[in-house]
Amino acid sequence: MSSLHLEQALIGGRIVADVAVTVEAGTIASVAIGGLPAPDAVRVAGLTLPGLPNLHSHAFQRGMAGLSETRGASDDSFWTWREVMYRFLDKLSPDDVAAIAAQAYAEMLETGFTGVCEFHYLHHDVDGGRYADIAAMASAIAQAAHETGIGLTLLPVFYRFGGFGQLAPSHGQRRFINDPDSFARLVEGSRKAVSSVAGAVVGIAPHSLRAVGAADLEQVRRLAGGAPIHIHIAEQEKEVADCLAWSGQRPVEWLFDHADVDRQWCLIHATHLTLAERDAIAASGAVAGLCPVTEASLGDGIFDGVAFHEGGGVLGVGTDSNIQVGAASELRQLEYSQRLRDRRRARLAPVGGSVGLSLYQATLDGGARASGRAVGAIAPGCGADLVTLDLDHPALVARSGAALLDSAIFAATEMPVREVRVAGQRVVEAGRHVHGDVIRQRFSSVMRRVLG
Numbered sequence: 001m002s003s004l005h006l007e008q009a010l011i012g013g014r015i016v017a018d019v020a021v022t023v024e025a026g027t028i029a030s031v032a033i034g035g036l037p038a039p040d041a042v043r044v045a046g047l048t049l050p051g052l053p054n055l056h057s058h059a060f061q062r063g064m065a066g067l068s069e070t071r072g073a074s075d076d077s078f079w080t081w082r083e084v085m086y087r088f089l090d091k092l093s094p095d096d097v098a099a100i101a102a103q104a105y106a107e108m109l110e111t112g113f114t115g116v117c118e119f120h121y122l123h124h125d126v127d128g129g130r131y132a133d134i135a136a137m138a139s140a141i142a143q144a145a146h147e148t149g150i151g152l153t154l155l156p157v158f159y160r161f162g163g164f165g166q167l168a169p170s171h172g173q174r175r176f177i178n179d180p181d182s183f184a185r186l187v188e189g190s191r192k193a194v195s196s197v198a199g200a201v202v203g204i205a206p207h208s209l210r211a212v213g214a215a216d217l218e219q220v221r222r223l224a225g226g227a228p229i230h231i232h233i234a235e236q237e238k239e240v241a242d243c244l245a246w247s248g249q250r251p252v253e254w255l256f257d258h259a260d261v262d263r264q265w266c267l268i269h270a271t272h273l274t275l276a277e278r279d280a281i282a283a284s285g286a287v288a289g290l291c292p293v294t295e296a297s298l299g300d301g302i303f304d305g306v307a308f309h310e311g312g313g314v315l316g317v318g319t320d321s322n323i324q325v326g327a328a329s330e331l332r333q334l335e336y337s338q339r340l341r342d343r344r345r346a347r348l349a350p351v352g353g354s355v356g357l358s359l360y361q362a363t364l365d366g367g368a369r370a371s372g373r374a375v376g377a378i379a380p381g382c383g384a385d386l387v388t389l390d391l392d393h394p395a396l397v398a399r400s401g402a403a404l405l406d407s408a409i410f411a412a413t414e415m416p417v418r419e420v421r422v423a424g425q426r427v428v429e430a431g432r433h434v435h436g437d438v439i440r441q442r443f444s445s446v447m448r449r450v451l452g
């Protein structure tokens with residue numbers, strides 16, 4: 001058992017001072033507000049927040065960030081970006097993926113995320129054949145999580161077809177493809193792979209309606225047990241048009257007609273919705289998994305965050321393509337997308353409320369639900385995943401209360417993180433990951449080889 005004395009902390013939606021926390025086996029055992037520090041307590045100066053869960057990542061894509069910013073002859077879109085991504089992953093081995101993922105996860109930890117939901121679809125060898133261990137790539141992800149200490153929800157992805165109507169996969173998709181039987185083995189292998197990662201959860205992710213047959217969906221869903229189910233949905237207008245041509249229904253409409261969507265589900269992007277679809281997601285308890293920086297990068301569109309949030313919908317944020325990594329970037333982009341659309345300020349907050357506090361609390365709750373892990377609050381029974389901000393940072397100096405969160409999100413490039421604990425273990429000190437140098441050197445040598 002260890003004891004912490006937090007100078008300030010976000011608890012129950014409020015910022016309070018002098019918080020005594022005890023941690024037992026990585027989990028918060030007790031919280032007491034007010035009072036003097038116990039003699040054996042570690043004093044934690046600054047504002048300590050529950051760490052934000054990153055609910056959507058493709059870690060290997062960190063290695064191709066910035067490499068798809070040249071304008072092509074035709075309209076550039078998600079679909080042209082996807083061709084660049086397919087060429088990049090052509091060469092990656094499990095060791096390469098472990099190195100790139102460790103760099104991405106260290107950056108997440110340094111910028112406010114303490115957990116990641118890894119939507120993991122790069123499974124097979126470069127020729128599309130299976131590795132001797134079908135979960136070799138899942139083990140690479142687990143290794144990166146273990147090395148960096150980030151909390152892990154591993155979501156092995158079921159990917160079978162190249163498009164709606166059970167189209168054959170393309171050459172670029174050969175490393176992703178499974179049938180239901182091989183996918184069941186992959187899920188089993190993934191469960192073994194994460195056994196070295198404390199508190200890890202294995203859910204499942206049908207990739208998207210275009211990549212999964214209607215008959216497969218229920219079969220793979222059963223493999224989840226009670227763990228999270230994530231799916232990409234309604235990200236692109238072309239995807240909506242293709243789904244309509246295939247089924248006569250829009251993607252979210254089709255999903256709600258063919259699956260019992262509830263709080264176990266996380267619908268990634270959900271950008272293009274009718275009002276009925278938007279309200280159905282909100283009423284279901286499913287999390288809208290928003291990736292505002294990637295959605296802006298790919299020109300996807302703007303999620304209707306204001307009406308969804310005010311209608312009781314649950315939302316969280318993810319870094320998706322990892323073109324940039326940071327909790328503040330995602331939260332800021334989410335709020336600014338609503339402002340640009342509405343030509344108004346302060347959108348994702350109740351009247352009189354702080355946007356920073358409202359956004360942070362909402363995405364903590366949604367991220368925790370999507371992760372399937374007991375995290376997202378400084379409360380007994382929750383993992384001791386704690387992010388402490390540096391109150392001497394120029395963006396935070398002389399602030400108090402909710403203005404600290406507003407300034408951390410809107411006035412600093414990234415959250416001014418000083419130290420981070422995951423399951424009570426310190427993984428970031430003085431703003432840097434404790435193994436940051438080793439992780440960065442290995443990442444650099446992999447990138448020189450892959451891109452050289």
Ligand SMILES: [Zn+2]
Pocket residue numbers: 056058119232268320321
């Ligand atoms: Zn994605």
